[in-house]
Amino acid sequence: MSIFRAYDIRGIYGKELTDDIAEKIGYAIIHFTRAKNVVVGYDSRLSSINIFSAFSRGVINSGANIINIGLVTKPMLNWVSIKEGYDLGVMITASHNPKEYNGFNFMRGRNTLHYLNGLNDVEKLMNKKFTETKNKGKIINMDYTDEYVDFLSSKITAKNLSKIKVIGDASNGTAGQILKKLFKKNKIKGEILFSEPDGRFPNHDTNTMVDSAFSHLIKKVVSEKADFGFMVDPDSDRARFVDEKGNIIDNSYIQSLIIKYLINKEKSKEINDKKKYNIRKGKKIYIVRELTSRRIVSETIIENGGVDIISKIGHPYIIDMMNKYDAIYGCESSGHNFFNDIYNLDSGEMMFIKVLNMYSDSDKKLSEMILPLEKYVSLGEIVYSVKNYKKTTIDYSKIIEKIEKYFSERKKGI
Numbered sequence: 001m002s003i004f005r006a007y008d009i010r011g012i013y014g015k016e017l018t019d020d021i022a023e024k025i026g027y028a029i030i031h032f033t034r035a036k037n038v039v040v041g042y043d044s045r046l047s048s049i050n051i052f053s054a055f056s057r058g059v060i061n062s063g064a065n066i067i068n069i070g071l072v073t074k075p076m077l078n079w080v081s082i083k084e085g086y087d088l089g090v091m092i093t094a095s096h097n098p099k100e101y102n103g104f105n106f107m108r109g110r111n112t113l114h115y116l117n118g119l120n121d122v123e124k125l126m127n128k129k130f131t132e133t134k135n136k137g138k139i140i141n142m143d144y145t146d147e148y149v150d151f152l153s154s155k156i157t158a159k160n161l162s163k164i165k166v167i168g169d170a171s172n173g174t175a176g177q178i179l180k181k182l183f184k185k186n187k188i189k190g191e192i193l194f195s196e197p198d199g200r201f202p203n204h205d206t207n208t209m210v211d212s213a214f215s216h217l218i219k220k221v222v223s224e225k226a227d228f229g230f231m232v233d234p235d236s237d238r239a240r241f242v243d244e245k246g247n248i249i250d251n252s253y254i255q256s257l258i259i260k261y262l263i264n265k266e267k268s269k270e271i272n273d274k275k276k277y278n279i280r281k282g283k284k285i286y287i288v289r290e291l292t293s294r295r296i297v298s299e300t301i302i303e304n305g306g307v308d309i310i311s312k313i314g315h316p317y318i319i320d321m322m323n324k325y326d327a328i329y330g331c332e333s334s335g336h337n338f339f340n341d342i343y344n345l346d347s348g349e350m351m352f353i354k355v356l357n358m359y360s361d362s363d364k365k366l367s368e369m370i371l372p373l374e375k376y377v378s379l380g381e382i383v384y385s386v387k388n389y390k391k392t393t394i395d396y397s398k399i400i401e402k403i404e405k406y407f408s409e410r411k412k413g414i
Helices: 019-033 048-060 074-084 115-125 145-153 176-186 211-223 251-277 295-303 315-325 348-360 366-373 396-411
Strands: 009-012 037-042 065-071 088-092 101-108 139-141 165-169 189-193 228-232 239-242 286-290 307-311 329-331 337-339
Touching: 019 048, 019 088, 019 101, 019 115, 037 048, 037 074, 048 065, 048 088, 048 101, 065 074, 074 088, 074 101, 074 145, 074 348, 145 176, 145 348, 165 176, 165 211, 165 348, 176 189, 176 348, 189 211, 211 228, 211 239, 228 348, 239 251, 239 348, 251 286, 251 295, 251 329, 251 348, 251 366, 286 295, 286 315, 295 307, 307 315, 315 329, 315 337, 337 348
Parallel strands: 037 065, 037 088, 065 139, 165 189, 165 228, 286 307, 286 329
Antiparallel strands: 009 101, 088 101, 228 239, 329 337
8 A cells, every 4th residue: 555645645664664665755745745844743653753854854955944943742743834824734643543553644725735626736747857956955943832832822712711720631742832831821720641652652552543542641630530531642632631530531422522612602702793894694613524423523513503514524624624615613423523713624623622611611520411312223333444455456436336336326306
């Protein structure tokens, strides 16, 4: 299987993704995008520095500059890329994948570069022989951490923070130092577990969808009598929550609470705007969710007066739909959450802030808020594996066509 996936580049370092390949990606991405200034950040994986060095050679030798912002979360990298107007944003990460993996995510303007809008062309360029340009670029080191923490702090509207205790888990990734600064700046009670970056990820699974990864967080939330806990994955584009009793909250439930909260906030804002500016009624409030999300999500959107927009699975597609409809929020059942006040990006840090704001506005515990949502049975994510898929000659596109035809014919008779 190619390391070029639907919306990123990803593979086992040293085998599928080598330093030579990373350097070629540097050449290819500049030749495709014609970028002059490329902002780059990386996660805490042990291979990230090597990949950064190799990738930078390809970029610099192609005549572009690298703005190195160091060890950062993916939301922070993308935020910096858009806010500062860099030609291209590059995050070196394999997100929630095991430690032996690494890869690349690309942000071009307000959109992610994925296989349907250019990553396929970059893959084709990998076979091209590149030569060094005479006017080489350079590496410029920058630090946006404090500015990013200030931005996140500006989104905290929670009252009575002195009465709320929160335990976070940074998964030994890149969010630890950001979250610690955020807690300190805003005097949020609690602590961040595994806040030190460690690419070995020694304390638990990197995937927030693995329940066993939450044993430390659950124990701490219960023993400290915290109001809730949350975990982000190593690059902090995912978040998952634990209630005050130590129960892991289904992502669809916490997302449904946020949907209701944000829609009502938007309605309140509209009412105030109409009083001030005499704006006409009828503004639609769009929420984007992926097509496999649970029934409670779409139900919550509609019941609260929002417009339910369905997207393909994958953060680039949800960002595209968020941009298209000017949506206020988007979500995936895997724990990706997208917000219009951070350029429609997915952000574990911002999801924590929204939950904190929502919680402070309520007189109920999280377990009480979740209870009415537990209406439908969930079988969870069912994954099928194909044996010897590399050796098979089956054309899976033909199978998909047959499935589409089968269900489209039966839909007509409904």
